[in-house]
Amino acid sequence: TSGTGLFISPFLRPRCLAAAAPAGKAKLTHPGKAILAGGLAGGIEICITFPTEYVKTQLQLDEKANPPKYRGINDCVKQTVQGHGVRGLYRGLSSLLYGSIPKSAVRFGIFEFLSNHAKDESGRLDSTRGMLCGLGAGVMEAVLVVCPMETVKVKFIHDQTSAKPKYRGFYHGVREIVREQGIRGTYQGLTATVLKQGSNQAIRFFVMTSLKNWYKGDDPTKAMNPLVTGMFGAIAGAASVFGNTPLDVIKTRMQGLEAHKYKSTLDCAVKIMRYEGLAAFYKGTVPRLGRVCLDVALVFIIYEEVVKFLNVVWKTD
Secondary structure (H helix, E strand, C coil): CCCCCCCCCCCHHHHHHHHHCCCCCCCCCCHHHHHHHHHHHHHHHHHHHHHHHHHHHHHHHCCCCCCCCCCCHHHHHHHHHHHHCHHHHHCCHHHHHHHHHHHHHHHHHHHHHHHHHHCCCCCCCCHHHHHHHHHHHHHHHHHHHHHHHHHHHHHHHHHHCCCCCCCCCHHHHHHHHHHHHCHHHHCCCHHHHHHHHHHHHHHHHHHHHHHHHHHHCCCCCCCCCHHHHHHHHHHHHHHHHHHHHHHHHHHHHHHCCCHHHCCCHHHHHHHHHHHHCHHHHHCCHHHHHHHHHHHHHHHHHHHHHHHHHHHHHCCCC
16 A cells, blocks of 8 residues: 555556666776777778778779779779789778778777767767767867878879889888878878768767667667677668768869869869769769678677677776
């Protein structure tokens, strides 16, 4: 009997208590674990997906005015293998690999650092805050890692298409770029890169956070199967591709060997629109879509699984 004299069934009382009890607090991820897990995930992922990145970059650099050297994805792969062997599809991998590890490390380290401060009492991160944390992570990775890494990668790939390639390897290429253009030569297209990476990670973490919250419902501690994580990652990757491919095209042009044709990021966008039309902003979308979906799915799966392992062997509570 309650204090008001009303009888409450003993069968109802446990249910009332269960409904009122919190589901438990989700564990916060230490930024150190995020840096280690992110770096490992980035390195493994890029070794698997690099050939599609190579084809995407070649198609974007293959401007209409040249005239086009390639008739499509298959033709690009065929010509590359005929001219340089299968290893030709991995030209520029070293520069991307050296950058991919710190890129993912910075991305996940910054994201976890920001999200740890943005989560509610139960450890839940809402979608809007997830997007803002992703934006912060994207901007930091762009400035610290992505811009110099991508500039070198694009110059390497573009150099291979010239009659007499002048870069003999990663260190030689970087040395030549810095000698000829200074440090600024590795920071071409910074504005476009910040816009691209910032929007990229904002979209991905917004979608990923939304899907994880939907899946976990009222229990932020609910475990996620790696296949579910991968599926959510692929959806997040696809959303980012359709959301910012134009920025990716502009960034690639600004970092190519013919970047001198453009006075600024805006000038590059205007000239592409004027001389090549709207369709040029979506060049390389198909190979990029395939690569990014696989990329994001793999990174999130590897990242989450490494964090689970680190939580067992590295106590930070």
